Amino acid sequence: MTERRDAILDAAIKLADEQGLEAVSMRSVAERVGVTPMALYPHVGSKTALLDAMMGRLLGELLPTLNAHVSWQDQLRDLAHEGRSLSKRHPWFARLQFDRPAVEPGAVRVVDAVYQALLKAGVPEADVPRLERLLSTFIVGYGASEASGRFGPVDPRGRRGQLPEGDLPAHHQLASWLDREVDWDAEFEADLQDLQRLIVAAAHEAAGQPGSAPAGS
C-alpha cells in the first residue's frame, strides 16, 4: 500500500547511516529512490516530516523487544541496551532526538515501558516521570556524545597537550588514567549500575515514608 513511503524511509535511513544526517536532502533521497525530488512530497510531506518518520521507524524497532514478564532490572537494562545499540547502528539517531520532540506514537510506548519498570521497582508515583526523563536524558545523551566526538580527545595525543599543565592540575594528577583508551561499552555498563542504585534508593525512601498519593485525588 504505502510501499513507496517505506522505500523512501529506507533510502533516507541508509543514506544517513552511510554519509551522515547532513547528507540527507530531498534531492539525494529522491535520487536514491530513482525519482524526482518533488515526487517525495506527496509521500512524506516535508523534510522535517521525513526526519520525524525516520525517528519513528527506529523507535518502532525498539518496541517488539519489550517483555513485561521479566524483572524491572532486566527490563530497564534491556531497554537501555537496545537504545544504545540503536545509537551505535544509527549515529544520527540520538542527535535527532535532541533536535525535535519525538512525535511518533512509538516514542510514548517506550516511555510507558520505562514507567512500568520504575513502578515495579517501587519508585513512588510522584518520582516516576522525573526518573524516566533522567534515564532517557542520560541514554540519549550518551549516544549523542559518542557520535559527536564530545567524549573523545580532540587531539589524538590527548587533551592535555592543548594547554600548559600548570593550568590543569586535575588533568595532571589523572594523567595515567586519561592516557588509557576507554572501553565505552564497559563505561555504559558502569553508568547503568550507578543509575540503577539511584532507582533502588528512590524506592527505599518511599518504603520508609509511605502515603504519597497525589494531592489532587
Added chain:
Amino acid sequence: MTERRDAILDAAIKLADEQGLEAVSMRSVAERVGVTPMALYPHVGSKTALLDAMMGRLLGELLPTLNAHVSWQDQLRDLAHEGRSLSKRHPWFARLQFDRPAVEPGAVRVVDAVYQALLKAGVPEADVPRLERLLSTFIVGYGASEASGRFGPVDPRGRRGQLPEGDLPAHHQLASWLDREVDWDAEFEADLQDLQRLIVAAAHEAAGQPGSAPAGS
C-alpha cells in the same frame, strides 16, 4: 585588536538567541555586522569555525565563576547551575555541544574543575573521568531536552490523547501526575541531589576497599 572578530561573534550569538541556530548563516551574520558575507572569512575561517568560536565564547563565560575555595558539593552545584543558566539564556548551546566536540581551550578548563571537585569528594581516580562524563552528559542533555521540546508534551492536551489508554497502562496509572505542569528548576534540583548521592556512594566504596593506584605506575 581583533575587535572585528568579537563583533562578528556577538552578532552570531545574538542572532542565534533571537531566531534560533538555523537562522545563523554567513549571510545573515554579515548583514547584522553591516558587511558582505565574504568579509567574514578572514576573521572566522568558515561557518563551522564560527560555531566553534560561539561555543568557546560561552564556555569562557563559565570559567570566571569557578572558585576552588568552596566545598566540592558547592563547586559542583555552582557549575551545574551555571551550565543550566547558559542553556536557558542560549537555547542553542546544548545542542551545539552534541553536534561537535568543543575544541576551544575553555572546555577542558571546565572539565578540570569537575575533576577537582570529584577528587575532593574522595572519588577514586579511576572513576573520576567516567563520572565527569556522566555528569556533563546529564547537564548538557537536560538543556538540550528542554530546548528541543523533548521533555514537554507534544500535544497541549497531554501525551495520553494520542493512543487508546489500554495501550499505555502506566500512563493511565500516572495520569494525575502527568497532568500537572512541571517545575523544571525543581526537577533539575532533584536530579542534582540524586546524582550527588551517586558521587558520595562512589567515594564511600573507595574508602571501604583502598589501593586504587593505576596499574601502569
Added chain:
DNA sequence: ACCTGAACACCGTTCAAGT
C-alpha cells in the same frame, strides 16, 4: 590589509504541466 561582486554548486519548496 581588508572588503566587494559575480559566480558555482548546492538547499527546500511551489506551481503549472504532463500522463
Added chain:
DNA sequence: ACCTGAACACCGTTCAAGT
C-alpha cells in the same frame, strides 16, 4: 493518482578585482 521541469529564494564558499 502520481510524477516532472522550471522556477524562486535561499545556502557555504572560491576567486578575481577593487581600495
